[in-house]
Amino acid sequence: MNVLVLNSGSSSLKFQIIATDLEQIKAYKDDRILRGEVEGIGGEAIVKIRYRKEPEKTLTAPVRDMGAALDYLLRYIASERSGIHEIKNTAEIHAVGHRVVHGGELFKESTLIDDRVLKGIEDCIDLAPLHNPNNVKGILAARELFGKEVPQVAVFDTAFHHSIPEQAYLYAIPYHLYRRHRIRRYGFHGTSHRYVAFRYRALRGLTREQTNIITLHLGNGCSAAAIKAGSPVDTSMGLTPLEGLVMGTRSGDLDPAIVGVIARKEGMSSSEVETLLNTQSGLLGISGLTNDMRELQAELTDHDDRRVRLALEIFCYRARKYIGSYLAAMGGADAVVFTGGIGENSPEVRARICREMEWAGLRLDAPKNQETVGHEGLISTEDSKLLAYAIPTDEELLIARDTVRVIKDEPHPS
Ligand code: AMP
Numbered sequence: 001m002n003v004l005v006l007n008s009g010s011s012s013l014k015f016q017i018i019a020t021d022l023e024q025i026k027a028y029k030d031d032r033i034l035r036g037e038v039e040g041i042g043g044e045a046i047v048k049i050r051y052r053k054e055p056e057k058t059l060t061a062p063v064r065d066m067g068a069a070l071d072y073l074l075r076y077i078a079s080e081r082s083g084i085h086e087i088k089n090t091a092e093i094h095a096v097g098h099r100v101v102h103g104g105e106l107f108k109e110s111t112l113i114d115d116r117v118l119k120g121i122e123d124c125i126d127l128a129p130l131h132n133p134n135n136v137k138g139i140l141a142a143r144e145l146f147g148k149e150v151p152q153v154a155v156f157d158t159a160f161h162h163s164i165p166e167q168a169y170l171y172a173i174p175y176h177l178y179r180r181h182r183i184r185r186y187g188f189h190g191t192s193h194r195y196v197a198f199r200y201r202a203l204r205g206l207t208r209e210q211t212n213i214i215t216l217h218l219g220n221g222c223s224a225a226a227i228k229a230g231s232p233v234d235t236s237m238g239l240t241p242l243e244g245l246v247m248g249t250r251s252g253d254l255d256p257a258i259v260g261v262i263a264r265k266e267g268m269s270s271s272e273v274e275t276l277l278n279t280q281s282g283l284l285g286i287s288g289l290t291n292d293m294r295e296l297q298a299e300l301t302d303h304d305d306r307r308v309r310l311a312l313e314i315f316c317y318r319a320r321k322y323i324g325s326y327l328a329a330m331g332g333a334d335a336v337v338f339t340g341g342i343g344e345n346s347p348e349v350r351a352r353i354c355r356e357m358e359w360a361g362l363r364l365d366a367p368k369n370q371e372t373v374g375h376e377g378l379i380s381t382e383d384s385k386l387l388a389y390a391i392p393t394d395e396e397l398l399i400a401r402d403t404v405r406v407i408k409d410e411p412h413p414s
Contacts, residue, residue: 361385
């Protein structure tokens with residue numbers, strides 16, 4: 001089954017085509033045909049596309065909206081000049097899997113999209129006004145292009161976290177605010193946390209119930225999850241992705257009174273402050289330079305800039321604090337798993353986070369940590385009481401697999 005995986009943003013569309021089926025999933029023989037991204041939708045868009053191991057191609061085209069982006073993409077893929085042999089026309093795409101950011105309390109697992117489900121996703125727009133409308137546009141565009149005969153599946157960022165108990169998902173605010181507006185912790189990056197938890201247990205030959213780990217997704221967005229007996233019992237992102245760890249441009253945790261203080265002192269509205277906390281804060285806000293960890297590390301090596309150092313220290317300190325608090329929340333764990341662009345590729349950040357964690361039985365193996373970049377592996381000493389792993393995430397693969405399982409009505413283990 002050729003599954004088109006779509007992640008639609010405000011002006012971008014990330015896509016992959018993965019050939020997979022129940023047998024291929026079991027044998028771990030999923031076949032990634034192509035991947036890429038359309039950027040700059042609404043104007044002259046840049047389309048980057050990589051077919052198998054061939055060099056990435058870059059194309060440009062005026063693309064007015066999500067529908068036009070998808071249309072352009074599919075025409076290109078099916079054309080002779082693309083050189084893509086597997087897809088000769090749109091009929092060779094058998095299903096579409098969508099990353100949907102917010103499923104609220106409605107969607108606890110990946111779901112076949114029909115009119116009722118689409119309405120449910122629209123109802124969650126209130127909870128994710130920046131993300132869900134784009135996901136809806138992606139779904140509508142795919143429906144328009146493929147027709148209703150091609151099944152579409154929604155895979156929610158929030159779904160994996162549905163097992164989190166009340167004590168961890170409720171905020172200590174008047175309870176009626178939860179009842180009236182469903183204000184609670186939902187958590188995000190669920191597909192990523194779920195994927196690396198699955199890879200961890202595959203690496204160690206464990207069952208789901210034997211999986212007691214803390215997963216740290218450190219990318220431009222960052223989140224932590226405490227996974228006990230295979231299910232999350234807590235996670236750091238909250239009602240929105242703003243809470244928790246320090247991120248590229250998001251502040252993560254702060255005193256909520258700060259919102260009012262900034263609003264008053266800077267003459268801003270609360271939504272302007274929210275934007276500042278989402279887009280001007282985190283690594284970018286502290287360093288005053290960039291949200292890009294690679295650039296910050298290079299800057300630190302070249303110039304030892306004080307604010308760059310501070311940004312890195314605050315980032316790592318917050319992550320370490322979360323490991324400590326999740327160890328307490330879970331009554332101990334077997335491993336910490338690093339993933340995301342930073343978690344997968346930066347031994348320096350991992351080492352800084354794990355510094356002075358010997359009290360918890362965590363001892364990094366320096367050479368292993370250094371060499372485990374962009375591939376999975378143990379990065380602690382083997383006799384560490386609390387092990388550490390780096391595992392590259394693959395949300396698209398999980399979306400493709402869930403799409404197949406949902407269509408074939410096969411239970412999909414979370
Ligand atoms: P993501 O959102 O998962 O794509 O992660 C993006 C973040 O990963 C950016 O801050 C990148 O600078 C960071 N990143 C990617 N590669 C490296 C690397 N080799 N060293 C440090 N940070 C990296």
